[in-house]
Amino acid sequence: MDLFEYQGKQYFARYGIPVSPGGEAETVDQAMTVAEGLEFPLVVKAQVRVGGRGKAGGIQLADTLDEVRTHATNILGMDIKGHTVHRLWIERSSDIAKEYYVSFTLDRPNKVYIGMLSKEGGVEIETVAEENPDAIIKLSINPLDGLSLETAAKWVADADLDEEAREQAAALIVKLYTCYVEGDCDLAEINPLILTTDGVVRALDAKVTLDVNATYRHPEWEVWSATDTEDEREAMAKEKGLNYIGLDGSVGIIANGAGLAMSTLDVVQQAGGTAANFLDIGGGANADLMTAAMEVVNADPAVRSIFVNIFGGITRVDEVAKGIIEALRRVDITSPIVLRLDGTNAVEGRALLEPHLNAQLISEPTMLAAARRAVDLAAAPKEG
């Protein structure tokens, strides 16, 4: 789960990482209330999960309440790289002397943690990595060793952070590491980490990705899950417990298993079509799950055909077949459905479906044949 900046800062604050005082707002009125409780000058920041907010005009300085009103009005509803701004974060403006970068994430090849620290913050770290790779000082951390204040102190010196920032930066970095590990983050990044003109080090931005597998031990994440999904289709799927990602095409996809679902997207493209979604119904594909999946895919107005690709392992194909029949009874499916059913009990499953097959429910023997059929149907002119 990717957090918005304001959520990331709230999370940082729990771990004692210094951030500027501020508040969130979803309306202009809320923005005014937040601003009244803060000391000017303020900065009004669009909350979107995409870089380049500043350039797009999504970050504005305000010296007065009137300016807060103007900026809040302008920024709310603004489109930044395809993301609509629904929320603002308003905080005390900082006088920046220096901008640094620090992050922790998993070093997958080496199966340890990797910290990255740079005195060149405030720009995309990928740009620094390309143009001046020596400016990024990497630190490999074994999860069993952790990060001590001594190591952090040496690290900030190695990265050549300004003398006056080092002590505070080292302490902050240890807290960020704690947040990364104990807070179950996949990524904890501060860019920029700033030194103010009056010598204070704090996080000016927050980029945090939480590991949803750890949700069970973080009740404090609950408040953020509501803002996690903005795509209406994804929100509906999430409510039904489905693993769904909305895409732009016209062939709706229902498959079991993440790999097979990904592969289904690929073969649809190879057949000349485009997938409307990724949807993995997982292991126990029963009637309820299949009905839910059909409902979600069917609700997408862009969908012109539905490709159900099932390889029974633990999932028994006869159960899937019952699920499809039940789903057809419960949901009025507007697009033709192409089935490819293989694996455990496939023969029984196909036999169950046989009497239900018609122009709107078609069975194909292989994944490729089914993909071609689904793509053809999606391209055909819509009847009625």
Place this chain on the structure above:
Amino acid sequence: MSIFVDENTKVIVQGLTGGQGRFHGVRNRDYGTKVVGGTSPKKAGTDVEGIPVFANVAEAVDATGATASFVVVPPAGATAAILEAAEAGISFIVCITEGIPAHDEARCYNILKRDFPGTRLLGPNCPGIISPGKCNIGITSGDIALPGGPVGIVSRSGTLTYQALHELSQQGVGQTTCVGIGGDPVPGTNFIDCLEAFEADPDTKAVMMIGEIGGSEEERAAEYIAHHMTKPVVSYVAGVTAPPGRKMGHAGAIISGSQGTAQAKMDALSAAGVSVALNPTEAGEKMVAIVKSL
């Protein structure tokens, strides 16, 4: 021959008395796997369809001489179960549990590496391992596999592993061993471990490798293949059409920036001399052609 397991491998099931543990443990036993026991702290002394239940792994090992373990324990207790098995002297652990926090996996992996270098972990979040006709530890349906070799399969994805087995078995091409390494960010066993074992196994004549988006394991495997593999490798990488920044089901399957794309992986594999297929069916066809020409 087979890799990592064979017809003599004795297996215990951690979590045998749970719904999933019972289902898969009994299914593996019925396939012919030597499932010699299970563990459950509260149900020691009972049995599950004739499989004796012990209080802990150490007691199970003492009583049965098991060397392998099948961990079917919910996410919150899974890494503790893995470490318990390692401490009891188990040398091969298969963990199918999905949804273990990444930090738990990272800690568990590094403890195994530091304290139990002789123990191999397969998974977590994997379908397991099957050596057709000999041993099946995990959730793969035994009837889609065909004994006799000569193909070794290694895969990051569950259902695509079944698909690969099915494509080959349908054509009458058997498998020596099929290993599902799982789609999590910190897998205990990676592609290279399996490629190395297949290269050393005299009965395996060719290898099928199924990858997916995310990480750089396929690229690393490509480098290994280029320098160390003499046997032909066919590969398929799922997720050519996956959008960046979205987790495609598996915790590890995510394209971040320009890292982890299917195309980059396919290019690296092609450059290493691997025959790269665009879909699972084509991978099966390419492998059948290779086996026929052997």
